[in-house]
Amino acid sequence: MRRKLAAGNWKMNGSGAALAELDEMAKAASNGAEILVCPPATLIGAAASRAPGLAIGGQDCHARASGAHTGDISAAMLKDAGASHVILGHSERRADHDEHDEDVRDKCGAAWEAGLVAVVCVGETLDEREASNTLDIIAGQLAGSIPDGATGHNLVVAYEPVWAIGTGKVPTTDQIGEVHDFMRASLERRFGPGVGRSVRLLYGGSVKASNASDIFHVSNVDGALVGGASLKAADFVPIVDALNAVSH
Numbered sequence: 631m632r633r634k635l636a637a638g639n640w641k642m643n644g645s646g647a648a649l650a651e652l653d654e655m656a657k658a659a660s661n662g663a664e665i666l667v668c669p670p671a672t673l674i675g676a677a678a679s680r681a682p683g684l685a686i687g688g689q690d691c692h693a694r695a696s697g698a699h700t701g702d703i704s705a706a707m708l709k710d711a712g713a714s715h716v717i718l719g720h721s722e723r724r725a726d727h728d729e730h731d732e733d734v735r736d737k738c739g740a741a742w743e744a745g746l747v748a749v750v751c752v753g754e755t756l757d758e759r760e761a762s763n764t765l766d767i768i769a770g771q772l773a774g775s776i777p778d779g780a781t782g783h784n785l786v787v788a789y790e791p792v793w794a795i796g797t798g799k800v801p802t803t804d805q806i807g808e809v810h811d812f813m814r815a816s817l818e819r820r821f822g823p824g825v826g827r828s829v830r831l832l833y834g835g836s837v838k839a840s841n842a843s844d845i846f847h848v849s850n851v852d853g854a855l856v857g858g859a860s861l862k863a864a865d866f867v868p869i870v871d872a873l874n875a876v877s878h
């Protein structure tokens with residue numbers, strides 16, 4: 631059985647005052663699903679101290695352990711600050727920082743070296759979907775962004791269609807199911823059935839309380855990676871509740 635995971639990506643939002651939101655989120659953490667919050671790096675230490683019942687993650691790490699990389703943060707530093715997870719290869723990093731699959735793969739290796747769980751993001755653009763290239767894009771990103779050595783403990787994969795992020799547009803449940811079943815089969819083929827079946831697969835892109843339940847009933851959806859609706863406990867906790875209400 632894969633433990634369900636509700637993950638929040640705060641992106642570049644939140645100052646110290648936002649940490650109060652974690653208190654209500656932490657209360658929801660005893661009901662089954664694991665809850666992961668990835669605040670800006672400046673808040674990781676305080677978030678981890680304030681809400682020990684939540685998993686706390688970074689939103690990126692450098693591929694190297696240390697060195698002359700001004701402004702960057704290593705995986706070991708995230709771990710030292712209290713993080714247990716790190717989001718890697720988010721489409722905003724791929725677009726804004728010119729990150730490619732090889733970069734994500736190197737960062738993933740660094741995350742594992744530091745003992746962090748990597749939440750590797752994949753997803754097609756609207757042009758790619760309209761050209762019927764979605765599964766090819768996902769196959770390439772999975773193969774290129776995940777190093778050998780994945781396990782159900784060190785890897786989570788998030789399917790985030792770029793066109794669904796922050797837009798209010800959500801794929802149909804059939805479209806989500808097609809990609810998630812495809813990702814499951816790809817992981818089983820590459821890493822073997824045991825590992826392939828144990829890696830958790832999240833859907834991300836305009837998840838809200840109103841659509842969460844339908845999404846969580848899709849096969850091979852083990853949870854969500856939530857952006858805007860993870861900033862406030864009043865929005866995020868109902869999503870966690872919807873996840874806990876699903877029995878598959």
Ligand SMILES: O=C(CO)COP(=O)(O)O
Pocket residue numbers: 639720790794795796797798834835836837855856857858859
């Ligand atoms: O990018 C996302 C999470 O990583 C999704 O963002 P939204 O939930 O705001 O669409």
